[in-house]
Amino acid sequence: MRAKVEVFLKPGVLDVQGKAIEGALHGLGFAEVDHVRVGKTISFDLGDGADRGAAEARVKAMCDGLLANAVIESYRVEIA
Amino acid sequence: MRAKVEVFLKPGVLDVQGKAIEGALHGLGFAEVDHVRVGKTISFDLGDGADRGAAEARVKAMCDGLLANAVIESYRVEIA
Structure with missing residues (x-):
């Protein structure tokens, strides 16, 4: 299984990188x-052991623990 | 119309950010x-004037000119 996590700044949080790109x-x-x-995309392999639901829960735990800053960022998880 | 561009390092290019996340x-x-x-996602609004094909060509020109470094990165464009 491969997981794809998209991390974006929440609406209302100033996106300075986005502003710079817009100006350019x-x-x-x-x-x-x-x-x-502008957001980040993090994709990675997971073992084939767990089922889809369990894998999604693990990836959400990764997001909450490391990949996203819940104060200013939101994320979306895709398991394929 | 809204465009979404995903920029990833080409396979074979060392992804140091990815390695750091993997270790963590x-x-x-x-x-x-x-x-x-690890990749970047850049999403933005386009005017409603142009048709889909023309918009996609414009976004590809933006990628080649600014958003992606063709030497080490590849990109994927989505128009929605």
């Missing part, structure tokens, strides 16, 4: 770009 | 985790 894209002539948000 | 997860007791890869 405007400077390159892509004036239609707006509301840029 | 192992340290926290998640020993089943393997082959961690």
